[in-house]
Amino acid sequence: MTAANRRRDVVDASRLVVKVGSSSLTDPHGGGLDEERLVALVDVLARRRLAGGSVVLVSSGAIAAGIAPLGLTKRPWDLATQQAAASVGQGALVAAYQRAFGAHGLTVGQVLLTADDVTRRSHYTNAKRTIDRLLELGIVPIVNENDTVATQEIRFGDNDRLAALVAHIAHADALVLLTDVDALYDGPPSQPGAQRVPLVVGGLGLDHVRIGGTGSSVGSGGMVTKVEAASIANSAGITTLLTSAPQAGEALEGKDVGTLFVPTGSRRASRKLWLAHATTPRGRLMLDAGAVHAVVERRKSLLPAGVTEVVGAFGDGDAVELCGPDGTVIGRGLVNYSSTELPDLLGRTTHDLARELGPGYEREVVHRDDLVIL
Template sequence: MASLSAAQRLVVKIGSALLVDKETGAFRGAWMRSIAQDIAAIRARGTDVILVSSGSIALGRGILGLPRTALPLEQSQAAASVGQIRLAREWEDALAPHGVVTGQVLVTLEDSADRRRYLNQRATMETLLGFGVVPIVNENDTVATDEIRYGDNDRLAAQVAVTVGADQLVLLSDVDGFYTANPAQDPAARRYDVIDEITPEIEAMAGDAGSGLSKGGMKTKLLAARTATAAGCAMAITEGSGLHPLAALEAGANATWFTSRLDPHAARKRWIAAMKPCGAVTVDGGAAKALGEGRSLLPVGVTHAEGAFGRGDPVAIRDARGITLGQGLSRYTGDETRRITGLHSWETEEALGYSGRAVLIHRDDMAL
């Protein structure tokens, strides 16, 4: 069974009902400060932490004095706009005393569906983590409509875990795991400690009910588990309303762990390797040697590019003899690549007329 103490990169999903009291609409500041202490302790041992935090609409609703009933789309978007500022400030204030810097990342479903935007999002998150920042991710509810939204943050959290290559995902919920039936309705319902495979029988046990402020139910959590585990990320569902919920999980609190037999990096490499290439680049001997040592591909090491590929498209990587070394996701189009072939990073801006990425294909986006 997975253990939180073993996580190298952790994504934590926090629902609206944990941040905002569903009876009074008051913000739960003491709870946020307690989980901030948990996060600081986890980061202190070298684990990257990404938070997927709901709460902007719930907070904005209270600030604007809107009713607690279903809101029209434009009022929801207005509440999100007002609440997002408050939410970001609360996270910053909670984590800053522990020396933790926060960054806000707002996304829509299109950021994952479009490969170019997906790679941009991944690069930004990797850079933030490299600087020791804790990204606070939320759906951009100010612009998202039903056609372009995730719809619930369980699904969003799983996609974020896949994007950043996390090895563990924790969904803080209003229940302490996955049960054979709804424990509120069936006293004989049994909680699973570990689920190694999401079978049709497991799917049939999931209910639809969510809490008053959240949109997701157990079915959305199963979908999240399927997405995460397929990418090599173990996932836990645990009760999160008490103080220090992550410390409690680490100490053995009730939870259901969905296991994965894959490594997240290996799963990503397998996904990239299975793509049909849209073009190809030829590299010189020095670049081929660098790739073999686990480095990224720089424009200076490319001697030729062919194909009408776009940013984010898979391209084959060949050596001077024409032998395919592997393939990766390009951070430049085919036309851009041909303009910067053989150039050092400081020369690419002049050739393109604008500042671009330092690498052509990042090592994390490459399968050799």
């Protein structure tokens, strides 16, 4: 397999998700939006949209856009000020996109998401319905994390992971991650002799690659988050291309730029993908050996009889890690009991619990449909 063969996945994608980072949209000093950069990107995406393709844009930049209006000199680190900057900047960001896409006769629609919107079934179903309908109507969805209300406990942490999850929820054919680095290199790009990695297949071949960096002064991501995002998208069967924003046009034309991450195997079911990559575990359930075998090998639901210990504080419906007797994490799932209610049920059969406490207690601790093996 060659990178050239698989670049057609990006060229021919009828539904494309593109993510752009804050550093690609702001002036070099991070003081605010650089509309010239934004317009250059929009021109590329508008051509794709007007040629008949569907485009979803996952855009960072709301917090960066709010830096100057708030009189700040750099990206704030405390959550409250980040939320204030996002509140001010989000309107400016979407307005800039509306002007730029409007010049091509296109309309944009804003979609703000929190982690809950892709982890709780009713929420991500609504998110999918909204994005699908916008695309059906010819609108370009502009997706961003809802930084104005997201807390540290429920936020994605960066828009790279969000973009990978949006690519799956939108059933995209390809994902393009645009950043301020033109590709993944086998070492720091500024280091003499560093070589571009043109192709990564199934996550293999990265052992020799030194991946580091925490992102720019106006962003929150880095190369690590982009490689992780590519892995998430690949697990959903979606080809991913990582390159710089100035090379976006060449990337969409299939030119030899950036790093192409190619999946192996089929798409993972959406529910399992969300559980594996979008949820933040609130606690842990320790399992005995029999429960581990039932959950991992037999793909059964987790019952109270197989749980030996409850760790952490969580509520009904929260994500928890499932651990074997030695503490190894073997899976993740949505629990049907709170951490205060569950300890009294441990080691007991659902039949006995139902007889003693009522039929409401004949339910699983974690249903197999809400469980993913890691």
